[in-house]
Amino acid sequence: MNQDQRRWNERYRNKRFSTEPAEIVTRFAGMAPKGRALDLAAGNGRNSRFLSEAGFVVDALDVSDIGLRTLAGAGPNLNPVCIDLDRFDIPARRYSLIVNIRFLSRRMFPYIQEGLAPGGILIFQSYLETDHPDAAAPSCRDYLLRKNELLHAFLPLWIIFYSEAEDPNRNDHYQQASLVAVKTP
Numbered sequence: 001m002n003q004d005q006r007r008w009n010e011r012y013r014n015k016r017f018s019t020e021p022a023e024i025v026t027r028f029a030g031m032a033p034k035g036r037a038l039d040l041a042a043g044n045g046r047n048s049r050f051l052s053e054a055g056f057v058v059d060a061l062d063v064s065d066i067g068l069r070t071l072a073g074a075g076p077n078l079n080p081v082c083i084d085l086d087r088f089d090i091p092a093r094r095y096s097l098i099v100n101i102r103f104l105s106r107r108m109f110p111y112i113q114e115g116l117a118p119g120g121i122l123i124f125q126s127y128l129e130t131d132h133p134d135a136a137a138p139s140c141r142d143y144l145l146r147k148n149e150l151l152h153a154f155l156p157l158w159i160i161f162y163s164e165a166e167d168p169n170r171n172d173h174y175q176q177a178s179l180v181a182v183k184t185p
């Protein structure tokens, strides 16, 4: 068991996480052609479940077997895989939708772009650095996107939505960057 797995298993054992899908996923997933979807760092599978119910065949990848437990028996269109994304490369042109919510691995950026099939959609939302003294954020700066970083990382795609802002559903000054982009054929 590696450090990430130990840390996250502990969290999933001791804390309740929302089971509601992220708003950006419910808002934009319908733009993707139906087919195979990849949920990177799927956690308790809140987004994976939504996508499979919306008609996608979903690979839900996460290092925490405890987080993924909630997806056991979720049906033939939902494939939970316990895997360390530090050691995983996405197969090229495989997915019509890739979702990455509240997880940051810069190493994955090129694989995400290659992993999209032509016409495929990327939905990416994660923590953003902030100067606000009271903002909720991961303690390690490595897990924070810099301003404009997400925008620049995915410029080869056609970016149809981008924002850097506080999450309107929270009251702790939590900042996030959000991007939706299409891989043009």
Ligand SMILES: C[S@@+](CC[C@H](N)C(=O)[O-])C[C@H]1O[C@@H](n2cnc3c(N)ncnc32)[C@H](O)[C@@H]1O
Binding pocket: 004, 008, 022, 040, 041, 042, 043, 044, 045, 046, 047, 061, 062, 063, 064, 067, 083, 084, 085, 086, 100, 101, 102, 103
């Ligand atoms: C903040 S949670 C977000 C979960 C989910 N995307 C969501 O929106 O609910 C971050 C997730 O990243 C996963 N994670 C952290 N490091 C990882 C790694 N190296 N490989 C795979 N998953 C990892 C954790 O287990 C955790 O489920």
